[in-house]
Amino acid sequence: MPARVFVALMVTDSGALTAAELAQTLRVSPAAVSGAVRYLTRLHLVIREREPGSRRDIFRVRDEAWQDALANRDALLAQYSGSFAEGVSVVGRETPAGRRLTEAMEFFEFLRKELDGLMDRWRAHRDAPRPDGPPA
Structure with missing residues (x-):
């Protein structure tokens, strides 16, 4: 599941999606998305941000995610x-x-x-x- 979430974020033009958007895009449960983004944030591949003017979190691929993960x-x-x-x-x-x-x-x-x-x-x-x- 983390790989699917990561790829979904990579292929979206904005590079960012909410948990609900990820669940809908991947046709999986919110719990599956939650576990995947928790894992990806621990690896420093994805970051959680607050959507401007909203209480919803958005997840996006970090700049230089590959390099940072390897480093x-x-x-x-x-x-x-x-x-x-x-x-x-x-x-x-x-x-x-x-x-x-x-x-x-x-x-x-x-x-x-x-x-x-x-x-x-x-x-x-x-x-x-x-x-x-x-x-x-």
């Missing part, structure tokens, strides 16, 4: 890496389990470093002039 993964990757490091300290680096944990820890540290460079390259690509006009 926010750094904390999760750091948590994984730290957990594996703790495991290594418990079982020892030279044990079979320690070697597996060390490899996992190093993998997540590698991802963290690569993610920074990847985001920099994406911004440069996004902002680069295009042959058919300025960047979007």
Whole structure:
């Protein structure tokens, strides 16, 4: 359901819909929409705003939602890496389990470093002039 809600918001011209509009568009219950937008807001993909002059909430896709969601993964990757490091300290680096944990820890540290460079390259690509006009 979160994917359907996210796509519904992406394809609407305004990029924003109320919960009732989402439920009607997707032909689902308001409870299903509520759970989906709660999940999407936790991932920082969607934001909840108050409709001007109304008490109704509207939901919209955040600007740079993809980039922010990926960048926010750094904390999760750091948590994984730290957990594996703790495991290594418990079982020892030279044990079979320690070697597996060390490899996992190093993998997540590698991802963290690569993610920074990847985001920099994406911004440069996004902002680069295009042959058919300025960047979007």
